[in-house]
Amino acid sequence: MYKLFGLEISPYTLKIKSYLNYKKINYRWIKNPDSKELHKLAQLPFIPLLLKDNHEVLQDSSNIIEKIETVYSKNSIYPEDSRLIFISSLLEEYSDEWMVKHLFNYRWTYKADQNLASKRVAASSIPFYIKYLPIISELVLEKKAQEIKEKYSDRALSIFGIDDVNKELVETSFKRLIDLLEKHFSRFSYLFGGRPSIADFGFWGHLYGSWMDITARNFINQRPNLVKWLKRMENPKIEGDFVGWSDVHLTIEPILEKEIANIFLPWSDANSNAIDKEKDTFSVSFEGKSFNQNTQKSHAKSLKELRLKYNDHDLKESIKPILNNSGCLKFLDWGEK
Numbered sequence: 001m002y003k004l005f006g007l008e009i010s011p012y013t014l015k016i017k018s019y020l021n022y023k024k025i026n027y028r029w030i031k032n033p034d035s036k037e038l039h040k041l042a043q044l045p046f047i048p049l050l051l052k053d054n055h056e057v058l059q060d061s062s063n064i065i066e067k068i069e070t071v072y073s074k075n076s077i078y079p080e081d082s083r084l085i086f087i088s089s090l091l092e093e094y095s096d097e098w099m100v101k102h103l104f105n106y107r108w109t110y111k112a113d114q115n116l117a118s119k120r121v122a123a124s125s126i127p128f129y130i131k132y133l134p135i136i137s138e139l140v141l142e143k144k145a146q147e148i149k150e151k152y153s154d155r156a157l158s159i160f161g162i163d164d165v166n167k168e169l170v171e172t173s174f175k176r177l178i179d180l181l182e183k184h185f186s187r188f189s190y191l192f193g194g195r196p197s198i199a200d201f202g203f204w205g206h207l208y209g210s211w212m213d214i215t216a217r218n219f220i221n222q223r224p225n226l227v228k229w230l231k232r233m234e235n236p237k238i239e240g241d242f243v244g245w246s247d248v249h250l251t252i253e254p255i256l257e258k259e260i261a262n263i264f265l266p267w268s269d270a271n272s273n274a275i276d277k278e279k280d281t282f283s284v285s286f287e288g289k290s291f292n293q294n295t296q297k298s299h300a301k302s303l304k305e306l307r308l309k310y311n312d313h314d315l316k317e318s319i320k321p322i323l324n325n326s327g328c329l330k331f332l333d334w335g336e337k
Contacts, residue, residue: 002027005038006048009120009212011103012061012096013048015205019065022196022236023072031124061205062092062302065198077198079242083319084192086309087245087252088199090260090328091191093306095202097299098264102174103206105162106216108153113213118149161293169289173263175219178207180258182223184251189232192248194240196233204233245322253326261327262286269331272300307332 004020004027006013020027027050030038041057042049050058050068058064069077078085107113122144157163162170181203190196191203208230210216220226245252267284274282274295283292310316310323310332323329 001053003030003051003054004028004048005030005041005051007031007121007124009107009117009209010047011100011205011209012046013205014208015061015201016048016050016064018196018204018208018233018236019068019077019201021234022077022201023068023075025068025072061202062096062198065201075195075238077196077201079192079197081242081244082315083245083322084197084242086319087256087322088192088197089309090306091199091255092202093302094260094264095199095206097268097296097302098173098259099177099203099206101160101162101170102177102216103209103213104156104160105167105170105174106210107213108156109162109167110215113215114149114153115145116214118145118152121145121148121152158294159296161291163292165289166291166293169263169287169291172287173259174210174216177255177259178220178223178226180251180255181207181229182226184248184255185225185229187251188243188248189239190229190236191252193243195238195242196236197242200233200236204230208233249322253322256322256326256328261331265328265331267291268299268303271295272303275300 002020002025004013004016006016006029008014008031017029032038038047038049041051043057043059046059048059048061048064050064052058058067065077079088107117184191188194191199207220207226211220211227211230220230263286266286270282270284275297279295281292281294283290285291310319320329320333323332
C-alpha cells in the first residue's frame with residue numbers, strides 16, 4: 001500500500017497521481033501540506049513524497065517513477081525504440097524544468113489566479129473540525145489564503161525567474177507549445193502513439209495544473225484535442241502500441257526544434273555554465289531577448305544526468321540525426337561543445 005503526500009495544485013504530485021492510476025496501484029492521497037507525518041518523513045523539502053508499506057520513502061517525481069517502473073514493469077511507459085526513450089526523457093526534463101515557468105507565471109502573476117490558488121492551498125491545510133464551523137472556517141480560510149498569497153507569489157516567481165521582462169517570453173513559449181500539442185493530439189492519443197510515456201506524465205502534471213487555474217485555462221480550452229488528452233490522462237489507459245519516430249516526427253520534431261533547442265536547452269546550458277563558474281545569476285539570449293534569473297543547482301544536476309544518458313547511449317549514432325536536425329545536438333553531445 002502506498003501513501004501519496006502532495007497538494008492538488010502541485011504539478012509533480014499530479015504527475016505521480018496519473019502514473020499510479022495508469023499502473024493501477026492502490027494509494028491513499030494525503031493532501032495536507034502541514035501533515036506531521038509528511039514533515040517527519042521528508043528527506044528533501046518538497047513534494048510529492050511517496051511512502052511504500054509505511055517504511056520506504058521516495059521523493060522527486062522522476063525518481064519515484066523510475067523506481068516504481070522497476071517493480072511494476074507491465075505496461076511499460078518506455079517505448080521499445082531506444083531513440084524514443086531518450087526523446088521522451090528529454091521532453092520530461094523540459095516539462096519538469098521549463099513548463100513549471102508556464103504554470104507559475106499564470107498562477108502567481110494574475111490576481112484572479114493568485115486568489116484561487118491561495119484558497120486551494122489554504123483549504124487543504126485547515127484542520128478538519130474547523131470545516132464544520134462555517135463562519136470561523138471562512139475567516140480562517142481568508143486569513144490563511146492571504147498569508148499563502150504573500151508568501152508564494154513573490155517567492156515562486158523569484159525562484160523560477162518570472163519578472164516583467166521574462167514574462168512575455170514565458171507566455172509566448174506556453175502558447176506556442178499548446179498550439180504544437182493541439183496539432184499532435186489531433187492524430188495521436190499520447191505523445192508517442194497509443195500509450196502514455198514518461199513525457200506524457202510530465203507534460204500532464206503542468207498542463208493539467210494550468211488547466212485548473214483561470215487565465216491559462218482560457219487558452220487551453222481553445223484547443224479541443226489538447227483538452228481531450230488532459231481528460232484522458234486523468235486515468236490513462238492503453239489504446240494501442242507505441243509508434244516509431246517516422247510516425248510522430250512531423251508533430252514531435254517541431255516541439256524539439258521550437259521549444260527544446262530554441263529555448264529550453266540554451267537556458268539549461270547557460271544555467272549549468274554559470275554554476276560551474278560559481279555564479280549566483282545568469283543571463284541567456286533567445287528570440288532576440290535577454291532572459292535573466294538566479295541559478296538552479298538541481299537543474300544543472302538533472303541536465304548532467306541527461307547528457308550522460310545521451311553520451312552513453314547504445315544507439316547514440318542513430319539518434320544523432322534526430323537531435324542534429326532539431327538543433328538539440330550541440331547542447332547534449334560533449335563532442336559538439
